Amino acid sequence: MKPMNSDVNSDEILNAIHKEVIDWRAWTGRVLVMVFAALAGLTVVALTWMTELAFGLFQQMQQSYWWSPLLWTPLCTAAIVWVMRRYVMGSAGSGIPQVMAALDGRVSPAHRSLFVSLKLTFAKMALATWGLLAGLSLGREGPSVQIAAGVMHHARRWLPDKSQVSEHGLMMAGGAAGIAAAFNTPLGGVMFAIEELSRKPEQRSSGLLLAAIVLSGLMAVSIYGNASYFGVIRVQNLSMALLLPGLVVAVLSGLAGGLFSRLLLLSIRGESGDRFSRWRKRSPVAFAAACGLIIAVIGLVSHGNTFGTGYAHSRAMLEGNDDTSPFYVLLKFMATWITAWSGVPGGIFAPALSIGGALGNDVAQFMGYANAPTLIALGMVGFLAAVTQAPLTSFIIVMEMVAGHGLVLSLMAAAVVASGVSRLLSVPLYSALAQLQLQRLPKNEQA
Template sequence: MRGEPDFLKSLRDEMGAGRQWLDRVVVLVYAVLAGLAVVALTLIADAALALYQGLRSHGWWVPLVWTPAVTALVVWCMRRWAPGAAGSGVPQVLTALAPETPLAQRSRFVSLRLSLAKVLGVSGGLLAGLSVGRQGPSVQVAAGVMLHARHWLSPRSGISDRELLVAGGAAGIAAAFNTPLGGIVFAIEELSRRLTERSSGLMLAAIVIAGLVAVSVFGNLSVFGRVRTDGVSWWGLLGPGLLVALACGLLGGLMSRVLLASFMGVPDRFCALRRKRPVLFAALCGLAIAVVALVTDGAVVGVGHEHTKQLLENAAQLPTEHQPFLFTGLKFIASWLSAWTGVPGGVFGPSLSIGAGVGADVAWLVNSPHGAALIALGMCAFLAAVTQTPITAMIIVMEMTDGHSMVLSLMASALLASLVSRMVSRPLYSTMSALMMRALRPADEAGPAPASVTGQGAGAHRPGDQQPQQ
């Protein structure tokens, strides 16, 4: 058995380890840079969406021309210069984290160059008027920044590339959602099951610092304000809450399943067109999204936070003023088509918006006076169903809505929705990552790869230099 630690000896060792302290400073400096990169992504993406909204005021027909053209341009640019920046970003980080991925191949999925391309690509998607999120891409952006720290670390630092990737990816979530605790939980639940005892404290500090950078810029405020639960009882919320969780579990599982089908390339004429003419296919998807945006007066465009805020603020009027099922269904379609184009963008933000729509629909359907609580449960449940990370979903929604009084209800809805989703679909991010790793192996070992990650797929740039699109 080890003896008690010697305080004076430990203090001398710490004070004498100059290079070790320098390595720690390097990691913390890059944590600040990762947070600033996510802040830059947020500001540029919001500016791009605001510019699109301004263009819509010039005529109802403008999106019908603008959205397909810009979508096609973004897809062409990504395929030409940065195929690894396409899609969500979380599967790319998981692939870079996988022990099976050769070190020389990691730059195809995570790098400083791809982080810059990701920022421009996501902003381009929002400028086009697509239904994409910026939180998932923030994972890849921050991971690329943190991984660059390895160039300045000493060989004896004890900090591995894996730990830098985990810290960077989690820092991206912490800064994007303004929820440092959510970033830590995401690191444990999704990115890594373990951190070495030697450096876990340093990595957690890096995640918190990146989150605090976002807090210092945007303020220490809940993104969606505070959900009022005064007068809400377990019995009054049990039946409608159960309905919300089940509906979100089924719909979220369906979202995950169609995204995987689109990513893998099923044998139909649409996927065939995407393989042969990916830029044209992106333009056609953009046209369909523009039509949906016209029907909803632009409500489905972008991440969806503004519409979610409006639902929460007007929760008391839902039974009389809400238009049921229209927004939820069209936001689902727009988000799916946006991901199918191959434009950089995530599903975290749209999932929160769709879940809020489900909660509002159920509140209208049962004429519940607890609309705000059901909307929060829907946000948590749908995010948990799509990502199949219930604890992360619960923490994120709890922090974004200041819903600490609903922690048990949020956890129950997240667990139930995630369970239902697993009966409908395989895990979204880990399945995509497995397919990416499969495409890296020699053909005789991996067998036929999915269409979207082979030289014949929509994600191809040129033979030998392909990247997946989702």
């Protein structure tokens, strides 16, 4: 016998399909989200081009006049901090904490521009590029998160009323799109959204926002090709011989990454009240100049290897063309920490991958492990997971560099172990920095 409500259910289904097809507001919103996602990806591509050009100019200057960083780097660092503090305070640091702060439920729509806006997008692009023109040890991936989030957030002005896409969803998708486009890894952007930015369950299952993240990543792939800036990690046949050196790399990278995270938080918070923290608070521009001078000296001592993102050094190491001193890990560690402490806009993803890769290479040399690229990959994923305490995102980013799937389980294990070790030394870095960002809100919204 035919059910009584079958006709009713059929009518409801047809009405839902009809409404979905003819609802111009829904389709306008979808098209706008995808357009702005493409724009966000292209903005990150523009940042990539700008920063590579800027660092190339710095390298030409340094090769022509070896002593020039001693003057140029401190001068630029001081000028960047002065401009930032006077005009765009919200552009300081990585950019990831700002997006996390903007997604916080305590932040009213009127104050989200303190953390994410088109003004901050353009300022971040200019100042991060200037930082690499100065030779500072920073990455563009963290800034890419804030930059792309600012572009996507601007889409809210054009969305029709009663759009199903929330302001939070736009910012989350934009931040993830920044990672996807910066690393040419759409899947890494999706995981970053889930692991670091997402706060509401419905955002995690939004097909439209996930499609926007993937589209942003494809913008970079379509222009630069499906290649990693660090090169390709070619893994040979694995055996049980990897177990001990792999474990050593995972634990050491966890300890080093946890120490880096703790040191960075202590120095940026300035809670210890030491002489340097008081100087930074009293005279931030002069302090930045001193940081720039130290970074220049470290760069010259390392024969220029610690300047910039670390992409070139890591690529040379993977290709077996690098004869860097074993002190590179320590020197790059210090240069990256001091760069972040100076307060300039810039990220730590790329330097973290460079430090971790060099740590893995050092272990391979010390333990006589023949397949050094394998330990380099484990060091990259371990140190990045330890610093960010985002093991899944770190695993996917490094996995994209590996030719073949033989190392997948080892990468995952290294990320989990290193992140666990890091948690013994430090709280999650970006969450803690996001809380510092929230202190810029009016007192009534901080409660």
